[in-house]
Amino acid sequence: MAGKGTPATALLTKRKVPHAVHTYEHDPGESSYGSEAAAALGIAEERVFKTLVAEVDGKLTVGVVPVTGQLNLKALASAVGGKKAKMADADAATRATGYVLGGISPLGQRTRLPVVVDESVRRFDTVFCSGGRRGLEIELAPDDLVSLTGATVASIAG
Numbered sequence: 001m002a003g004k005g006t007p008a009t010a011l012l013t014k015r016k017v018p019h020a021v022h023t024y025e026h027d028p029g030e031s032s033y034g035s036e037a038a039a040a041l042g043i044a045e046e047r048v049f050k051t052l053v054a055e056v057d058g059k060l061t062v063g064v065v066p067v068t069g070q071l072n073l074k075a076l077a078s079a080v081g082g083k084k085a086k087m088a089d090a091d092a093a094t095r096a097t098g099y100v101l102g103g104i105s106p107l108g109q110r111t112r113l114p115v116v117v118d119e120s121v122r123r124f125d126t127v128f129c130s131g132g133r134r135g136l137e138i139e140l141a142p143d144d145l146v147s148l149t150g151a152t153v154a155s156i157a158g
Contacts, residue, residue: 006132007098007108012140017148019140022128026102026135033102034067037128037137048128048137049121049145051104053093053113056082060096064106064117064129064145069157079116079154103133106149115151117142122153 005013012019024040026033038045045068052063056077063071073085090101098110106115106129121127121142129145131138146153 006105006136007110008105008130008132008138009108011108011148012138015148017140017144019138019144020126021131022137022139024135024137031102032067033130033134038067041128041137043128046120047124047126049106049117051106051130053088053097053104054085055088055092056080056085056114060088060092060111060113061085062097062106062109062113062115062149063156064115064121064149064151065157066118066120069118069120072156072158075154075156075158076116079152079156080114099130099132100134103130103136105130105132105138106145106151107138108132112150115149116156117146117149117151117153118157119153119155120157121145 030036034050077085096111128137
């Protein structure tokens with residue numbers, strides 16, 4: 001696992017963005033990926049952000065929220081000027097991002113989707129997000145996450 005790059009890590013390296021890559025042994029029986037990452041890496045869950053793909057008015061959109069919260073679909077729709085949102089089909093999310101569920105990174109996605117990051121990201125000097133596969137987390141500054149994804153920052157966690 002270690003040493004094998006992903007589109008997310010390649011993007012960070014190409015853009016010369018300061019970051020740290022953290023790996024841990026993913027338990028295949030675990031489905032709460034963010035909580036598993038926080039526990040394995042010994043960090044507060046509030047600093048680990050999960051990447052969720054939703055459909056806003058029929059268009060795939062990414063919400064990035066702390067693993068301690070849930071994505072507020074109404075707030076996500078509002079943040080991108082939409083009316084109605086629902087969680088995207090898992091296959092559609094995988095096809096669009098190029099990543100497997102539990103390993104979807106907001107960085108280096110196959111198709112550049114609109115991204116909204118929850119405003120709580122600004123509470124920390126660094127945050128963690130998926131590096132593009134289960135068991136791989138990237139630590140970076142919140143401003144770099146927002147800049148690299150072209151994200152809107154809004155209150156989208158419920």
